[in-house]
Amino acid sequence: MKSIKVGLLGIGTVGAGTFNVLKRNQEEIARRAGRSIEIVMVADLDVARAKEVTGGTCEVVSDGNLVVANPDVDVVIELIGGYGVAKDLVLKAIANGKHIVTANKALLAAHGDEIFKAAQEKSVMVAYEAAVAGGIPIIKALREGLTANRIEWIAGIINGTTNFILSEMRDKGLDFDTVLKEAQRLGYAEADPTFDIEGVDAAHKATLMSAIAFGIPVQFDKAHIEGITKLEAVDIRYAEQLGYRIKLLGIAKRTPKGIELRVHPTLIPSKRLIANVEGPMNAVLVQGDAVGATLYYGKGAGSEPTASAVIADLVDIARLAEAAPEHRVPYLAFQPNAMTDTPILPISEVTSSYYLRMHVADKLGVLADVTSILAESSISIDAMLQKEPSLGETQTDIIILTHQTQEKNVEVAIGKIEQLPTVLGKVTKLRLEHLS
Amino acid sequence: MKSIKVGLLGIGTVGAGTFNVLKRNQEEIARRAGRSIEIVMVADLDVARAKEVTGGTCEVVSDGNLVVANPDVDVVIELIGGYGVAKDLVLKAIANGKHIVTANKALLAAHGDEIFKAAQEKSVMVAYEAAVAGGIPIIKALREGLTANRIEWIAGIINGTTNFILSEMRDKGLDFDTVLKEAQRLGYAEADPTFDIEGVDAAHKATLMSAIAFGIPVQFDKAHIEGITKLEAVDIRYAEQLGYRIKLLGIAKRTPKGIELRVHPTLIPSKRLIANVEGPMNAVLVQGDAVGATLYYGKGAGSEPTASAVIADLVDIARLAEAAPEHRVPYLAFQPNAMTDTPILPISEVTSSYYLRMHVADKLGVLADVTSILAESSISIDAMLQKEPSLGETQTDIIILTHQTQEKNVEVAIGKIEQLPTVLGKVTKLRLEHLS
Known part of the structure; x- marks a missing residue:
């Protein structure tokens, strides 16, 4: 089969990881995919750095519009982040018939329904394994591995920054501000950590998981969000004495009245496996009516762990790009015409x-x-x-x-x-x- | 789309679970699969019991040959177990152009290459998520979720019986024979527990995972197998004092000289997440070069957990049955013409x-x-x-x-x-x- 040609929007940390892993493991990946996967064009504002990373193996441009308009490109990987340019380019790429791979949880949590609708009209795939829990194949588990189940709830440690901070606060008895500085020094927290520590990033991911678990639209605006900035060290200690650990959990839960969708610091029994997920690691616990509880654990961020998810999506697309759309996994796990409007409950x-x-x-x-x-x-x-x-x-x-x-x-x-x-x-x- | 028609060989514990979950969640499953999945014929020697379970909703016969020859059947689920009748019926079903779903690790570990070759010639799918770690979607993770990675090693607690026994031996300081009787009383061990306690069942599963992780043929006869029957309580205690737990691990590891494929009681540091997997639970730890370590945890056996995996396979087949074979995931993760003959190393x-x-x-x-x-x-x-x-x-x-x-x-x-x-x-x- 002919190779799949990929255009890459943004070659920062994850983009460079994707480029490097694709290159390093190209033979092994092609042995699985049955065809080779080739990055043919990269767009990044920092053209010089992009050229350094790609070493002259593909065309480098500063304008993403050239990538989404390139007739040679079969799949566009969007690693720009945010809502603005990223959304515009993704929609243009879809309009041009390109399949999409994205790690952009913010974009999908806020505008997923619009994007999936556009993609459906053009019969293209939108894959986003990298948007939730980095390299852990949790989207695949939910969309494909657990299809037999009525999912009852999902509870995830889906933000590495906050889990690192909480682990350090507990381990060393330090307060939030001290540990945040340490996390920034180690690269586990960004210079502006607001999205992480206020729970917004976790809420983006929980919103996506709620949609694919329950067959509802993505509704980030209905999520209840509390971060860890107001958490006091004394509560971590008291919780410990009572046999609990405090974790920032993203929770999506089916109840008779509607869906609970919430992110907040949560006490969980210390003996639970998920309570022992420490440092920047992620884990998602899924309760299905047939399978019971299953847990998925790994690195939720970082260059190559996230690249691992991006490339798994590329391989899926490589397999199915030329198959009829009905042979593909639905965008949000359930068929577009089989979504329900079960309400998301207010926190009260x-x-x-x-x-x-x-x-x-x-x-x-x-x-x-x-x-x-x-x-x-x-x-x-x-x-x-x-x-x-x-x-x-x-x-x-x-x-x-x-x-x-x-x-x-x-x-x-x-x-x-x-x-x-x-x-x-x-x-x-x-x-x-x-x-x- | 028209419904997928399924023939079921064997309606014991897992078969009944499959029937019940398919019935209970039929609407939710069809919303995902985009078509309904219908069991149209069941074969079981105990026809009376089979009729009781199915309640007149489908034809029940005692001869599996009638199922594999039934022109209405698209997919055959094989839940008979063992090598004899099961192998014969699976090969006949393939010859008749049926897709196969099986939970039979023994059959695939010993005769997988023959079965996959026959299936390839007839362009039918063979799905076996239920063959390893019950309801945990580990086959999907390895075949699809981690395709970017060069897998370095896999280490799994993949036999619930032995993990239950080891957990009880440690918790209660009891010896092997006492705990085995307890496990039999609770239904965690069979009347003849040899395959479990001698490590054979775990070796079947490790063999399958070695093939899909490294792109080698299934070679059960090369696996090194030690069970837990000779393990003494004193060693569990000493290990504990040194900061280790003893688990029966199935290990598949890539080394420069070849593949290590071995099942044996293993000391692992107590602080590792996988060391804290207790009772009859299963967990598989996978080390990939890009993603790092990921862990998959859940129930490795039982009626509905195993049914969860069987039905996930049915949904995959429902999606891809009418797609061209190149759009499907390869049987053993790597394309059949891209397997390698990397040797499996002797234990020495x-x-x-x-x-x-x-x-x-x-x-x-x-x-x-x-x-x-x-x-x-x-x-x-x-x-x-x-x-x-x-x-x-x-x-x-x-x-x-x-x-x-x-x-x-x-x-x-x-x-x-x-x-x-x-x-x-x-x-x-x-x-x-x-x-x-």
Whole structure:
């Protein structure tokens, strides 16, 4: 078969990784794909650097429009990122009949439906394994490996930066700001880490997974997003004492009323395998009704791990580019005409267990007041930790783990607890998931 | 599109699971596959039970020949097991132009090359996700998800029975025979558990993974196989004290001289995620040159977990049955004309670290004798544990962990150590892998 000709938009970290792995493993990849895969044109604003990476093996231009318009190009790899130029070029490439491979979770989470619709009209493939959890083939697992299942929920550590920070905070007892600087020094966090630490990146990925798990459109605007910037070291310690670790989880869950789609720091039992995923590693836990729980673990970012996913998509396209569209895997796992409009629930309607920490005056009756407020809201207590006040102190912390309840009940109870004269300041609320 | 019509050979545990999941999730599965999947004929010797399971929804016969000859059947699912009837029916079904889905690792590990060749000639698919690690989509990950990579090694806990037994031996300090009875009572071990506990089942699976990872033919007869029947509780305890857990691993590893293909109890560092896979769960760790390490975890057996894999294969076939053969994933990941004959190495040529336990007389100079023998064989010592003799005892245990060396060097050294008058009885040798 004739080779597949690829145009590459953006040859930064992941682009260079893709170029290098394709070159290094070209023989092994062709033995699998049954045809060779060849990068014929690269667009990057930094033409000099692009030429250095590609070493004269292909044409290098600064204008991505030349790539998407190139009649020799079968597949366009988009590694620019963001919504602006990337979206424009992807849509132009599709209009020109090119298949797309992209690692751009932000673009797909926000504009996926528009892009997939355009692609369907032109009968081209859009592959995005690299958009979620880097080199871990989680999109393939969800779209193809678990097709027998009614997926019940997905919970993933899908942002390496925040997992590195949380691991270091726990290991070394350091606070968030200190560890963030360390992460930036080591290259695990960007100079502007907002998207990572505020949970936006994880929410992009969770949104994509929610769509392919449940057959709903991508709806990033409905995701509930909390990052780790407000997480205090003391809560990591208390959680540890109670047998839990705190991870930033992206959660997508089917309930009778609708879909929960949320990203937030979450207590999970320390003995769970996923609780032991440390440093910048990613892991996604999927609960299916037939298979039970399966877990997928690996590097969620980095040059060659992400390139591994980009190239796996290229191989899939190489196999199926000339097959009729009905022989391909649907963009969002379910056939376009078989999507449902199951609603995504507001956070107040979400069901979870909770960790509540309150700073209280060490007086008789405080605990009775707090527990009776919880009882009024029908919130039952799973575990409690009351610290003895330090020597000479008259204040202490009470930590309560609740059984499952709705978020709105917890909000009502917290409002009342904060009114108690013996409760000092705000109540810290974290969600807790048993993942069992 | 018209529905895919399936004939089922064997409706025992997995067959009934397949029938039930297909029925329960038929709408969700059809929304993914773009067509419905329908079991039209079932063959089982126990016709009465088969009729009970299928409840009159399809034809039930006792003779599998009727299924493979049925012109209405597009796909045959083989869940009979073993080499005899199963092989005959699979080859007949292929000859009749049926696609095959099978969970039969024994058949494919021993006769895969013959079956895949026949299938290629008839342009039919042979899918076998359920043959390795039950519901975990590890075959898909290796054949499709990691196609960018030169796979360096695979190490898997791929037999739930033995992992359950090892977990219980460690947790409860019990010996092998006691735990085996417990496993049989709980249904984790069969009445005749030989294939599981002797490592044969794991070797079938490791053989299949070696083929698709490295592009070599399936060569079960070249696998080195050791089970867990000779494993003593004392070695599990000593390993624990040294920071290791013992797991039955199936290992396939690429080396410059050839492929290592081996199943044996293995010490692995306790802090590795895979060391914490307990009970009947399975997990496969794959090291690729681009992606690094990825891990796949889930239930490796059972009715619906295995059915999950069988049905995922059916959906793949439903998508690609009418596509040209070159649009399909190759049987063994690499194109049939792109296989290599890289040799599988004999165990003496394998490189590993080792755990050596010897029972010695508590006399001056024993350790010096042992270490000088190891030095003669160029085996360097990584860690050592010498137990104080119990009160009133004059004998004790010495445990030595070695750095990496070739198995033949260790064999020579053990021969010499066993000649020492101060060393009592045989030296216990276990392999140790750092998996890093």
